Amino acid sequence: MANDDEVAARLGAVYPELPRGEQAIVRVLLDDYPFAALGSLRSLADRAKVSPPTASRLFARLGWSGFADFQAAVRAEGREHDRSRLREFVATAPDGPRRAAEQLRAGLDATVAAAGEPLLGRIAALLSQARGVWGMGGPLSELAADYLVRQLASLRPGVRRVPDGAAERARVLLDLGPGDLVVAYDFRRYSDTTARFVRAARARGARLVLVTDAWESPLAAQAEVLLRLPRDAAGPIAPLTHEIAVTELILVATVPLLTESPGRLENLDALTAELGQD
Known part of the structure:
Protein backbone atom coordinates (compact mmCIF):
# COMPACT_ATOMS: atom_id res chain seq x y z
CA MET A 1 0.00 0.00 0.00
CA ARG A 79 -5.08 -2.49 8.71
CA GLU A 80 -1.94 -1.17 7.01
CA HIS A 81 -2.46 2.11 8.81
CA ASP A 82 -2.46 0.25 12.12
CA ARG A 83 0.65 -1.72 11.19
CA SER A 84 2.43 1.49 10.25
CA ARG A 85 1.56 3.02 13.59
CA LEU A 86 2.81 -0.05 15.39
CA ARG A 87 6.10 0.00 13.46
CA GLU A 88 6.52 3.67 14.30
CA PHE A 89 5.73 2.97 17.94
CA VAL A 90 8.33 0.19 18.12
CA ALA A 91 10.94 2.25 16.26
CA THR A 92 10.68 4.99 18.88
CA ALA A 93 10.77 2.61 21.84
CA PRO A 94 13.08 4.80 23.97
CA ASP A 95 10.34 7.42 23.99
CA GLY A 96 7.64 4.78 24.37
CA PRO A 97 6.02 5.89 27.67
CA ARG A 98 5.83 9.54 26.60
CA ARG A 99 4.45 8.68 23.17
CA ALA A 100 1.98 6.21 24.68
CA ALA A 101 0.67 8.95 26.98
CA GLU A 102 0.32 11.36 24.05
CA GLN A 103 -1.53 8.80 21.95
CA LEU A 104 -3.80 7.84 24.83
CA ARG A 105 -4.67 11.48 25.44
CA ALA A 106 -5.32 12.11 21.75
CA GLY A 107 -7.52 9.02 21.56
CA LEU A 108 -9.53 10.09 24.60
CA ASP A 109 -10.04 13.57 23.17
CA ALA A 110 -11.23 12.08 19.88
CA THR A 111 -13.53 9.65 21.67
CA VAL A 112 -15.19 12.41 23.70
CA ALA A 113 -15.62 14.48 20.52
CA ALA A 114 -17.20 11.53 18.68
CA ALA A 115 -19.72 10.87 21.48
CA GLY A 116 -21.66 14.08 21.00
CA GLU A 117 -24.60 15.10 23.16
CA PRO A 118 -27.35 14.22 20.64
CA LEU A 119 -25.90 10.74 20.11
CA LEU A 120 -25.53 10.10 23.84
CA GLY A 121 -29.07 11.36 24.35
CA ARG A 122 -30.46 8.81 21.89
CA ILE A 123 -28.56 5.98 23.59
CA ALA A 124 -29.64 7.14 27.05
CA ALA A 125 -33.29 7.21 25.98
CA LEU A 126 -33.07 3.63 24.71
CA LEU A 127 -31.31 2.43 27.87
CA SER A 128 -33.88 4.04 30.13
CA GLN A 129 -36.97 2.88 28.20
CA ALA A 130 -36.09 -0.69 27.23
CA ARG A 131 -37.88 -3.58 28.91
CA GLY A 132 -34.56 -5.38 29.23
CA VAL A 133 -30.97 -4.46 28.40
CA TRP A 134 -28.41 -7.04 27.32
CA GLY A 135 -24.71 -6.14 27.08
CA MET A 136 -22.11 -8.08 25.14
CA GLY A 137 -18.67 -7.75 23.57
CA GLY A 138 -15.86 -9.66 21.96
CA PRO A 139 -12.31 -10.30 23.15
CA LEU A 140 -11.31 -7.45 25.49
CA SER A 141 -14.36 -5.34 24.59
CA GLU A 142 -16.42 -7.71 26.74
CA LEU A 143 -14.79 -5.89 29.68
CA ALA A 144 -16.46 -2.66 28.60
CA ALA A 145 -19.77 -4.50 28.21
CA ASP A 146 -19.37 -5.99 31.70
CA TYR A 147 -18.71 -2.52 33.11
CA LEU A 148 -21.85 -1.14 31.46
CA VAL A 149 -23.95 -4.01 32.82
CA ARG A 150 -22.56 -3.80 36.37
CA GLN A 151 -23.13 -0.05 36.63
CA LEU A 152 -26.50 0.06 34.87
CA ALA A 153 -27.88 -2.89 36.84
CA SER A 154 -27.38 -0.81 39.97
CA LEU A 155 -29.53 1.93 38.46
CA ARG A 156 -32.42 0.06 36.80
CA PRO A 157 -33.87 -3.46 36.67
CA GLY A 158 -33.61 -5.93 33.82
CA VAL A 159 -29.95 -5.41 32.90
CA ARG A 160 -27.91 -8.52 32.16
CA ARG A 161 -24.85 -9.67 30.27
CA VAL A 162 -25.33 -11.97 27.29
CA PRO A 163 -23.98 -15.31 28.52
CA ASP A 164 -21.25 -17.34 26.87
CA GLY A 165 -22.12 -20.56 25.12
CA ALA A 166 -24.61 -21.35 22.37
CA ALA A 167 -27.17 -23.11 24.61
CA GLU A 168 -27.25 -20.24 27.13
CA ARG A 169 -27.61 -17.65 24.38
CA ALA A 170 -30.38 -19.65 22.74
CA ARG A 171 -32.35 -19.55 26.01
CA VAL A 172 -31.95 -15.77 26.14
CA LEU A 173 -33.18 -15.44 22.57
CA LEU A 174 -36.34 -17.39 23.38
CA ASP A 175 -37.58 -14.46 25.48
CA LEU A 176 -36.19 -11.49 23.53
CA GLY A 177 -38.62 -9.20 21.77
CA PRO A 178 -39.25 -5.65 20.52
CA GLY A 179 -39.08 -4.22 24.05
CA ASP A 180 -35.50 -5.37 24.55
CA LEU A 181 -32.22 -3.65 23.75
CA VAL A 182 -28.84 -5.20 22.97
CA VAL A 183 -25.75 -3.05 23.54
CA ALA A 184 -22.87 -4.64 21.63
CA TYR A 185 -19.21 -3.66 21.60
CA ASP A 186 -17.59 -4.95 18.41
CA PHE A 187 -14.07 -4.00 17.36
CA ARG A 188 -11.56 -5.42 14.92
CA ARG A 189 -11.11 -8.28 14.67
CA TYR A 190 -14.87 -8.50 14.66
CA SER A 191 -16.51 -11.31 16.61
CA ASP A 192 -18.48 -13.90 14.65
CA THR A 193 -20.25 -15.06 17.81
CA THR A 194 -21.35 -11.51 18.59
CA ALA A 195 -22.63 -11.13 15.03
CA ARG A 196 -24.65 -14.34 15.19
CA PHE A 197 -26.35 -13.40 18.46
CA VAL A 198 -27.09 -9.83 17.36
CA ARG A 199 -28.63 -10.92 14.06
CA ALA A 200 -30.81 -13.47 15.83
CA ALA A 201 -31.88 -10.86 18.40
CA ARG A 202 -32.71 -8.33 15.68
CA ALA A 203 -34.77 -10.96 13.87
CA ARG A 204 -36.88 -11.17 17.04
CA GLY A 205 -37.40 -7.42 17.13
CA ALA A 206 -34.76 -6.44 19.70
CA ARG A 207 -33.10 -3.07 19.13
CA LEU A 208 -29.36 -2.55 18.87
CA VAL A 209 -26.91 0.05 20.10
CA LEU A 210 -23.52 -0.71 18.57
CA VAL A 211 -20.19 0.68 19.81
CA THR A 212 -17.53 0.02 17.18
CA ASP A 213 -14.36 1.43 15.62
CA ALA A 214 -13.58 3.69 12.69
CA TRP A 215 -13.73 0.82 10.21
CA GLU A 216 -17.14 -0.32 11.45
CA SER A 217 -18.30 -3.71 12.55
CA PRO A 218 -20.21 -5.68 9.90
CA LEU A 219 -23.16 -5.20 12.26
CA ALA A 220 -23.30 -1.44 11.58
CA ALA A 221 -26.28 -1.74 9.25
CA GLN A 222 -28.21 -3.56 12.01
CA ALA A 223 -27.81 -0.78 14.58
CA GLU A 224 -30.51 1.66 15.54
CA VAL A 225 -27.80 3.83 17.09
CA LEU A 226 -24.17 3.57 16.02
CA LEU A 227 -21.37 5.02 18.17
CA ARG A 228 -18.18 4.89 16.17
CA LEU A 229 -14.87 5.54 17.92
CA PRO A 230 -12.54 7.49 15.62
CA ARG A 231 -9.30 6.28 14.12
CA ASP A 232 -7.32 8.27 16.70
CA ALA A 233 -8.85 6.10 19.41
CA ALA A 234 -7.48 2.91 17.89
CA GLY A 235 -3.82 3.26 18.84
CA PRO A 236 -1.26 0.56 18.10
CA ILE A 237 -2.80 -1.79 20.68
CA ALA A 238 -6.42 -0.50 20.66
CA PRO A 239 -6.44 0.52 24.36
CA LEU A 240 -9.47 -0.44 26.42
CA THR A 241 -9.40 3.01 28.03
CA HIS A 242 -11.37 4.54 25.16
CA GLU A 243 -14.10 1.91 25.33
CA ILE A 244 -14.47 2.43 29.08
CA ALA A 245 -14.45 6.20 28.64
CA VAL A 246 -17.31 6.15 26.15
CA THR A 247 -19.20 3.76 28.44
CA GLU A 248 -18.81 6.29 31.28
CA LEU A 249 -20.26 8.98 29.02
CA ILE A 250 -23.23 6.76 28.17
CA LEU A 251 -23.89 6.07 31.84
CA VAL A 252 -23.65 9.73 32.84
CA ALA A 253 -26.16 10.61 30.10
CA THR A 254 -28.54 7.86 31.22
CA VAL A 255 -28.66 8.50 34.98
CA PRO A 256 -30.94 11.60 34.84
CA LEU A 257 -33.57 9.56 32.95
CA LEU A 258 -33.77 6.82 35.58
CA THR A 259 -36.09 8.16 38.26
CA GLU A 260 -35.94 4.96 40.29
CA SER A 261 -32.14 5.09 40.66
CA PRO A 262 -31.80 6.74 44.13
CA GLY A 263 -34.15 4.30 45.86
CA ARG A 264 -32.65 1.36 44.01
CA LEU A 265 -29.13 2.35 45.05
CA GLU A 266 -30.22 2.68 48.70
CA ASN A 267 -31.75 -0.81 48.58
CA LEU A 268 -28.63 -2.17 46.94
CA ASP A 269 -26.39 -0.68 49.64
CA ALA A 270 -28.63 -2.08 52.38
CA LEU A 271 -28.70 -5.55 50.84
CA THR A 272 -24.95 -5.52 50.28
CA ALA A 273 -24.35 -4.63 53.92
CA GLU A 274 -26.78 -7.31 55.08
CA LEU A 275 -25.25 -10.04 52.95
CA GLY A 276 -21.76 -9.00 53.92
CA GLN A 277 -22.35 -9.59 57.64
CA ASP A 278 -21.16 -12.83 59.26
Whole structure:
Protein backbone atom coordinates (compact mmCIF):
# COMPACT_ATOMS: atom_id res chain seq x y z
CA MET A 1 0.00 0.00 0.00
CA ALA A 2 1.58 3.27 -1.08
CA ASN A 3 0.00 5.38 1.65
CA ASP A 4 -2.86 5.40 4.11
CA ASP A 5 -5.19 7.19 1.71
CA GLU A 6 -4.51 5.39 -1.56
CA VAL A 7 -8.17 4.50 -2.12
CA ALA A 8 -9.30 8.05 -1.38
CA ALA A 9 -6.62 9.44 -3.70
CA ARG A 10 -7.81 7.10 -6.44
CA LEU A 11 -11.37 8.34 -6.03
CA GLY A 12 -10.30 11.97 -6.11
CA ALA A 13 -8.15 11.50 -9.21
CA VAL A 14 -10.98 10.16 -11.35
CA TYR A 15 -13.67 12.49 -10.03
CA PRO A 16 -13.53 15.07 -12.88
CA GLU A 17 -14.04 12.38 -15.51
CA LEU A 18 -17.08 10.73 -13.93
CA PRO A 19 -20.78 11.13 -14.78
CA ARG A 20 -22.71 13.34 -12.39
CA GLY A 21 -24.33 10.47 -10.46
CA GLU A 22 -21.00 8.75 -9.86
CA GLN A 23 -19.48 12.07 -8.84
CA ALA A 24 -22.17 12.32 -6.16
CA ILE A 25 -21.08 8.93 -4.79
CA VAL A 26 -17.43 10.04 -4.70
CA ARG A 27 -18.33 13.27 -2.88
CA VAL A 28 -20.12 11.31 -0.15
CA LEU A 29 -17.19 8.91 0.17
CA LEU A 30 -14.55 11.62 0.37
CA ASP A 31 -16.56 13.87 2.69
CA ASP A 32 -16.79 11.09 5.27
CA TYR A 33 -13.84 8.79 4.50
CA PRO A 34 -13.46 5.97 5.44
CA PHE A 35 -16.76 5.76 7.32
CA ALA A 36 -19.06 6.28 4.33
CA ALA A 37 -17.36 3.36 2.59
CA LEU A 38 -18.16 0.86 5.30
CA GLY A 39 -21.94 0.77 5.43
CA SER A 40 -24.24 -0.89 2.92
CA LEU A 41 -24.35 -0.08 -0.79
CA ARG A 42 -27.95 1.06 -0.45
CA SER A 43 -27.17 3.47 2.40
CA LEU A 44 -24.30 4.93 0.38
CA ALA A 45 -26.55 5.37 -2.66
CA ASP A 46 -29.27 6.96 -0.51
CA ARG A 47 -26.81 9.48 0.91
CA ALA A 48 -25.72 10.41 -2.61
CA LYS A 49 -29.35 10.46 -3.85
CA VAL A 50 -28.61 8.00 -6.65
CA SER A 51 -29.64 4.41 -7.33
CA PRO A 52 -27.61 1.40 -6.11
CA PRO A 53 -26.82 0.39 -9.74
CA THR A 54 -25.23 3.83 -10.26
CA ALA A 55 -23.00 3.24 -7.25
CA SER A 56 -22.13 -0.24 -8.49
CA ARG A 57 -21.07 1.15 -11.86
CA LEU A 58 -18.59 3.47 -10.13
CA PHE A 59 -16.75 0.62 -8.42
CA ALA A 60 -16.71 -1.46 -11.60
CA ARG A 61 -15.35 1.53 -13.53
CA LEU A 62 -12.50 1.89 -11.03
CA GLY A 63 -11.47 -1.74 -11.34
CA TRP A 64 -13.04 -3.32 -8.26
CA SER A 65 -15.09 -6.45 -8.83
CA GLY A 66 -17.92 -4.97 -6.79
CA PHE A 67 -18.79 -3.00 -3.67
CA ALA A 68 -17.57 -5.78 -1.37
CA ASP A 69 -14.19 -5.72 -3.13
CA PHE A 70 -14.02 -1.94 -2.67
CA GLN A 71 -14.83 -2.26 1.04
CA ALA A 72 -12.14 -4.93 1.41
CA ALA A 73 -9.62 -2.47 -0.06
CA VAL A 74 -10.68 0.21 2.42
CA ARG A 75 -10.39 -2.19 5.36
CA ALA A 76 -7.00 -3.45 4.15
CA GLU A 77 -5.86 0.17 4.00
CA GLY A 78 -6.99 0.60 7.61
CA ARG A 79 -5.08 -2.49 8.71
CA GLU A 80 -1.94 -1.17 7.01
CA HIS A 81 -2.46 2.11 8.81
CA ASP A 82 -2.46 0.25 12.12
CA ARG A 83 0.65 -1.72 11.19
CA SER A 84 2.43 1.49 10.25
CA ARG A 85 1.56 3.02 13.59
CA LEU A 86 2.81 -0.05 15.39
CA ARG A 87 6.10 0.00 13.46
CA GLU A 88 6.52 3.67 14.30
CA PHE A 89 5.73 2.97 17.94
CA VAL A 90 8.33 0.19 18.12
CA ALA A 91 10.94 2.25 16.26
CA THR A 92 10.68 4.99 18.88
CA ALA A 93 10.77 2.61 21.84
CA PRO A 94 13.08 4.80 23.97
CA ASP A 95 10.34 7.42 23.99
CA GLY A 96 7.64 4.78 24.37
CA PRO A 97 6.02 5.89 27.67
CA ARG A 98 5.83 9.54 26.60
CA ARG A 99 4.45 8.68 23.17
CA ALA A 100 1.98 6.21 24.68
CA ALA A 101 0.67 8.95 26.98
CA GLU A 102 0.32 11.36 24.05
CA GLN A 103 -1.53 8.80 21.95
CA LEU A 104 -3.80 7.84 24.83
CA ARG A 105 -4.67 11.48 25.44
CA ALA A 106 -5.32 12.11 21.75
CA GLY A 107 -7.52 9.02 21.56
CA LEU A 108 -9.53 10.09 24.60
CA ASP A 109 -10.04 13.57 23.17
CA ALA A 110 -11.23 12.08 19.88
CA THR A 111 -13.53 9.65 21.67
CA VAL A 112 -15.19 12.41 23.70
CA ALA A 113 -15.62 14.48 20.52
CA ALA A 114 -17.20 11.53 18.68
CA ALA A 115 -19.72 10.87 21.48
CA GLY A 116 -21.66 14.08 21.00
CA GLU A 117 -24.60 15.10 23.16
CA PRO A 118 -27.35 14.22 20.64
CA LEU A 119 -25.90 10.74 20.11
CA LEU A 120 -25.53 10.10 23.84
CA GLY A 121 -29.07 11.36 24.35
CA ARG A 122 -30.46 8.81 21.89
CA ILE A 123 -28.56 5.98 23.59
CA ALA A 124 -29.64 7.14 27.05
CA ALA A 125 -33.29 7.21 25.98
CA LEU A 126 -33.07 3.63 24.71
CA LEU A 127 -31.31 2.43 27.87
CA SER A 128 -33.88 4.04 30.13
CA GLN A 129 -36.97 2.88 28.20
CA ALA A 130 -36.09 -0.69 27.23
CA ARG A 131 -37.88 -3.58 28.91
CA GLY A 132 -34.56 -5.38 29.23
CA VAL A 133 -30.97 -4.46 28.40
CA TRP A 134 -28.41 -7.04 27.32
CA GLY A 135 -24.71 -6.14 27.08
CA MET A 136 -22.11 -8.08 25.14
CA GLY A 137 -18.67 -7.75 23.57
CA GLY A 138 -15.86 -9.66 21.96
CA PRO A 139 -12.31 -10.30 23.15
CA LEU A 140 -11.31 -7.45 25.49
CA SER A 141 -14.36 -5.34 24.59
CA GLU A 142 -16.42 -7.71 26.74
CA LEU A 143 -14.79 -5.89 29.68
CA ALA A 144 -16.46 -2.66 28.60
CA ALA A 145 -19.77 -4.50 28.21
CA ASP A 146 -19.37 -5.99 31.70
CA TYR A 147 -18.71 -2.52 33.11
CA LEU A 148 -21.85 -1.14 31.46
CA VAL A 149 -23.95 -4.01 32.82
CA ARG A 150 -22.56 -3.80 36.37
CA GLN A 151 -23.13 -0.05 36.63
CA LEU A 152 -26.50 0.06 34.87
CA ALA A 153 -27.88 -2.89 36.84
CA SER A 154 -27.38 -0.81 39.97
CA LEU A 155 -29.53 1.93 38.46
CA ARG A 156 -32.42 0.06 36.80
CA PRO A 157 -33.87 -3.46 36.67
CA GLY A 158 -33.61 -5.93 33.82
CA VAL A 159 -29.95 -5.41 32.90
CA ARG A 160 -27.91 -8.52 32.16
CA ARG A 161 -24.85 -9.67 30.27
CA VAL A 162 -25.33 -11.97 27.29
CA PRO A 163 -23.98 -15.31 28.52
CA ASP A 164 -21.25 -17.34 26.87
CA GLY A 165 -22.12 -20.56 25.12
CA ALA A 166 -24.61 -21.35 22.37
CA ALA A 167 -27.17 -23.11 24.61
CA GLU A 168 -27.25 -20.24 27.13
CA ARG A 169 -27.61 -17.65 24.38
CA ALA A 170 -30.38 -19.65 22.74
CA ARG A 171 -32.35 -19.55 26.01
CA VAL A 172 -31.95 -15.77 26.14
CA LEU A 173 -33.18 -15.44 22.57
CA LEU A 174 -36.34 -17.39 23.38
CA ASP A 175 -37.58 -14.46 25.48
CA LEU A 176 -36.19 -11.49 23.53
CA GLY A 177 -38.62 -9.20 21.77
CA PRO A 178 -39.25 -5.65 20.52
CA GLY A 179 -39.08 -4.22 24.05
CA ASP A 180 -35.50 -5.37 24.55
CA LEU A 181 -32.22 -3.65 23.75
CA VAL A 182 -28.84 -5.20 22.97
CA VAL A 183 -25.75 -3.05 23.54
CA ALA A 184 -22.87 -4.64 21.63
CA TYR A 185 -19.21 -3.66 21.60
CA ASP A 186 -17.59 -4.95 18.41
CA PHE A 187 -14.07 -4.00 17.36
CA ARG A 188 -11.56 -5.42 14.92
CA ARG A 189 -11.11 -8.28 14.67
CA TYR A 190 -14.87 -8.50 14.66
CA SER A 191 -16.51 -11.31 16.61
CA ASP A 192 -18.48 -13.90 14.65
CA THR A 193 -20.25 -15.06 17.81
CA THR A 194 -21.35 -11.51 18.59
CA ALA A 195 -22.63 -11.13 15.03
CA ARG A 196 -24.65 -14.34 15.19
CA PHE A 197 -26.35 -13.40 18.46
CA VAL A 198 -27.09 -9.83 17.36
CA ARG A 199 -28.63 -10.92 14.06
CA ALA A 200 -30.81 -13.47 15.83
CA ALA A 201 -31.88 -10.86 18.40
CA ARG A 202 -32.71 -8.33 15.68
CA ALA A 203 -34.77 -10.96 13.87
CA ARG A 204 -36.88 -11.17 17.04
CA GLY A 205 -37.40 -7.42 17.13
CA ALA A 206 -34.76 -6.44 19.70
CA ARG A 207 -33.10 -3.07 19.13
CA LEU A 208 -29.36 -2.55 18.87
CA VAL A 209 -26.91 0.05 20.10
CA LEU A 210 -23.52 -0.71 18.57
CA VAL A 211 -20.19 0.68 19.81
CA THR A 212 -17.53 0.02 17.18
CA ASP A 213 -14.36 1.43 15.62
CA ALA A 214 -13.58 3.69 12.69
CA TRP A 215 -13.73 0.82 10.21
CA GLU A 216 -17.14 -0.32 11.45
CA SER A 217 -18.30 -3.71 12.55
CA PRO A 218 -20.21 -5.68 9.90
CA LEU A 219 -23.16 -5.20 12.26
CA ALA A 220 -23.30 -1.44 11.58
CA ALA A 221 -26.28 -1.74 9.25
CA GLN A 222 -28.21 -3.56 12.01
CA ALA A 223 -27.81 -0.78 14.58
CA GLU A 224 -30.51 1.66 15.54
CA VAL A 225 -27.80 3.83 17.09
CA LEU A 226 -24.17 3.57 16.02
CA LEU A 227 -21.37 5.02 18.17
CA ARG A 228 -18.18 4.89 16.17
CA LEU A 229 -14.87 5.54 17.92
CA PRO A 230 -12.54 7.49 15.62
CA ARG A 231 -9.30 6.28 14.12
CA ASP A 232 -7.32 8.27 16.70
CA ALA A 233 -8.85 6.10 19.41
CA ALA A 234 -7.48 2.91 17.89
CA GLY A 235 -3.82 3.26 18.84
CA PRO A 236 -1.26 0.56 18.10
CA ILE A 237 -2.80 -1.79 20.68
CA ALA A 238 -6.42 -0.50 20.66
CA PRO A 239 -6.44 0.52 24.36
CA LEU A 240 -9.47 -0.44 26.42
CA THR A 241 -9.40 3.01 28.03
CA HIS A 242 -11.37 4.54 25.16
CA GLU A 243 -14.10 1.91 25.33
CA ILE A 244 -14.47 2.43 29.08
CA ALA A 245 -14.45 6.20 28.64
CA VAL A 246 -17.31 6.15 26.15
CA THR A 247 -19.20 3.76 28.44
CA GLU A 248 -18.81 6.29 31.28
CA LEU A 249 -20.26 8.98 29.02
CA ILE A 250 -23.23 6.76 28.17
CA LEU A 251 -23.89 6.07 31.84
CA VAL A 252 -23.65 9.73 32.84
CA ALA A 253 -26.16 10.61 30.10
CA THR A 254 -28.54 7.86 31.22
CA VAL A 255 -28.66 8.50 34.98
CA PRO A 256 -30.94 11.60 34.84
CA LEU A 257 -33.57 9.56 32.95
CA LEU A 258 -33.77 6.82 35.58
CA THR A 259 -36.09 8.16 38.26
CA GLU A 260 -35.94 4.96 40.29
CA SER A 261 -32.14 5.09 40.66
CA PRO A 262 -31.80 6.74 44.13
CA GLY A 263 -34.15 4.30 45.86
CA ARG A 264 -32.65 1.36 44.01
CA LEU A 265 -29.13 2.35 45.05
CA GLU A 266 -30.22 2.68 48.70
CA ASN A 267 -31.75 -0.81 48.58
CA LEU A 268 -28.63 -2.17 46.94
CA ASP A 269 -26.39 -0.68 49.64
CA ALA A 270 -28.63 -2.08 52.38
CA LEU A 271 -28.70 -5.55 50.84
CA THR A 272 -24.95 -5.52 50.28
CA ALA A 273 -24.35 -4.63 53.92
CA GLU A 274 -26.78 -7.31 55.08
CA LEU A 275 -25.25 -10.04 52.95
CA GLY A 276 -21.76 -9.00 53.92
CA GLN A 277 -22.35 -9.59 57.64
CA ASP A 278 -21.16 -12.83 59.26
